[in-house]
Amino acid sequence: MVTGSTAELPRPQPVFSLICGGFAGCIGKTVTAPLSRLTVLSQTSSLLAGSSTSAASSCGSAAKGGAFADGAIVQGLGRIVRSEGYRGLWKGNVCTLVHRFPFTGVNFAVHEMLKxxxxxxxxxSVLGKFxxxxxxGCVAVIICYPLEVARTRLMTESRLNGRYKTPWACISKLISEGSLYRGMGVSLLVTAPCVSASFGAYDLIKEQMRLLGFEPGSAFVTTVSGGLSGLVGSSLTFPMDTVRRRMQVGGMADVNRTMLQEARSLWQMEGARGFYRGISPEMMKVFPCVALTFxxxxxxRSRGTKVF
Structure with a gap:
């Protein structure tokens, strides 16, 4: 438990912030990995419903847009377990951790350095907090994006017909396809405002809770501020995140569309609802994930600063 105001502690060096942020991101993502996978499967279900290598089709098409199109949490997790066993809930998590450590670490390090x-x-100022x-977010996306694409593909393929045996095999396939940076433009449009909203809301909520008499550095304030900030960031950018995920897995369905083409196709096929497929598991995941990460x-950070 963090005691005392974190504002009273000296700011750590960027490298130390990177390490702390990396570990924090890995823990948050691992705990909520089943909901993360369900979110991605829901977002891409209608695109991959006819693919023989996708989990969307391997569980049976329960809805017009694929098995996971309804975004139902309990039923969706049950489909994964029945098809792939309990390990399937954490499919792609190794690649997630390889991506998440530098991604979250860079986010925290750059954020702390700029502050x-x-x-x-x-x-x-309000703008200064965002x-x-x-x-x-922009720096982290540019550095870590290929691992993000590999993670998404690993999470959407099925166990029985999967084409990628390891994360490295997936990355090798992406290189051969020329898909290593597929969707990076839309990823920047999603991640920059999402990370900005999360960090900015985190600072603002902590400040408001301090004014209400709560101890700024307490575990309660940290987790509540972190969880609410995650909800703010994800809810604002979820429609664009859906477009990003569909672009990242497009090669699995032999589809190669630009951001606008993918958005138009999704609108024509499913309307506004299609952009919010998977919002239920995402909202259930994001509060504990971001709260735990912060x-x-x-x-x-507090313990390391006191030691060093």
Whole structure:
């Protein structure tokens, strides 16, 4: 449990923030991995429903848009377990962790570094609270994007007919397809505002809770602020995130569309509802995932700062 105000602690070096953020992101993602996979399967179900290698078709087409199109949480998790066993709930998590450690670490490191370099007046402004997160999200996406594409593909393929034996085989296939950076433009459009909203909302909520009399560095304030900030970021960007996921797996369905083409196709096939497929497991996942990530980061940062 973090005690005392984290504002009283000296700011750690960026490398230390990267390490703390990396571990925090891995823990948060691992705990909520089953819901993450269900979200991705729901988002891509209608696109991959006819693919022999996708989990969307291997579980049977329960709806017009594929087995996971309804986004039902209990039924969806049950389909995965019946088809792939309990290990299927964490399918792609190894690649997720390989991606998440540098991705979350870079986010926290760049965010902390920019906050240190910003003038005090800029830090106190509302815009100033959101700017470091936006920049951090852009840097992290550019550095880690190929692993993000590999993770998405591993999470959407089926166990019985999967084409990728390992994350490295998946990356090799992406290179041969020329798909290593498929959808990176839309990923920047999703991640930058999402990370910006999460970090900005986190600081604002913590400040409001402090004014209400809560201890700024307490575990309660950290987890509540982190969880609510995650909900803010994900809810604002979920429609674009759906487009991004569909672009990332397009090669599995022999589809190669631009961001606008994919969005238009989704609208024509499913209407506005299609952009929100998977919103239920996403909202259930994001609060504990982001809350745990911020809490673990604050714990590691505070203890490490005191030691070093």
């Amino acid at each position: 240190q370099q910003m003038p005090l007046s800029w830090q106190r 700017f470091p997160g936006a920049m951090a 809490w673990v980061f604050e714990v590691l």
